[in-house]
Amino acid sequence: MGSVTSEPRVSRRIAAIAESATLAVDAKAKALKAAGEPVIGFGAGEPDFPTPAHIVEAAIVACRDPANHHYSPTAGLPELRSAIAAKTARDSGYACEAAQVLVTNGGKHAVYNTFQTLLDSGDEVLLPAPYWTTYPEAIALGGGVPVELATTDASGFRVTVDQLEAARTPNTKALLFVSPSNPTGAVYPPAEVEAIGRWAVEHGIWVVTDEIYEHLTFGEHRFTSMPTLVPELADTCVVLNGVAKTYAMTGWRVGWMIGPRDVIAAATNLQSQSTSNVANVSQRATLAAVTGDLAAVGEMRHAFERRGKAMHRMLSGIPGVVCLEPQGAFYCFPNFEALLDREWGNRKVTTSAELAEVLLDEVKVAIVPGEAFGAPGYARLSFALGDDDLGEGVGRIADFLS
């Protein structure tokens, strides 16, 4: 008989990691669907489109070439690193060299590598909330302390320089910046991006700027890159990006970080001792993606814009729900506070997490509660799903809550 022991079986560092709430909601919805339940999932942050054909073809060709069957340089195929530098200059106007690019296993891996590389124990990272669930975990895994800065729908979910300044301490090492934002769909106007960049330069604070939704902006809203607007930031800035959202390539697992040469060299050492090179076939597919034109991206963007408008209109029609019209990415982030502390489905519902549970149980619709993003009272709904499912799913929520 084994002895009973209270010794933890995994390290405290890893035990402290929370499961990704967005992936958990998605997995639960998919499992219920597989079991025959008519579930509609608004959880996953991934385009429903297939990867464009010319990218898939490049991967097929790459599979047949034995050169791709073996290890390749940790930091990425040299031609891909150059192509990413060229694509960055083309799309955001930020001039960098191939040596400043590290190709990673998805954007999430770029986030992880960046905080492992930049942070020492106790370093504070300013993190505007609502935030993407991965950021605080990756900061903590790097030994850092996430310092949350609350924003609300009333301020358009945008942090201000005054807020940043009020939170700055001698331990502030970096700011995490993302626009267009997951989960809020907010896009910062150029003047605000520039003001934040100038504040960071003035105080020697690093900026980690996640540009993964750069091509997904709607209406008059436009993406602008902070180090392009504030070139003095280049030496204390890491740009994160990847192909997942732009080219419907979530499953291919390719992202990258762009930073000063010494940071990229250090991060490459980390990657050489952990995951090594990204799968060559995926890198070849990415080469086709970033060197190709943006026609397919334009079509997907158009569809997302249409769906975002439809979802926003339907959500805003529910009495008590406040929803900002998405400006970019593919999420609505409605405020359900006015519907809490009431009975729904014969259950007392006091939090957005409970509301999400009731919606899944009662009308078979999966949404991600705001708690996962540091924003209780809200919820995230992805509109990267087909028009029919979108209409049916939001319709079920509206019928239930009206």
Ligand SMILES: Cc1ncc(COP(=O)(O)O)c(C=O)c1O
């Ligand atoms: C803001 C943001 N950054 C990075 C990523 C990472 O994407 P991936 O790891 O699939 O490339 C995501 C995915 O949801 C995201 O929303």
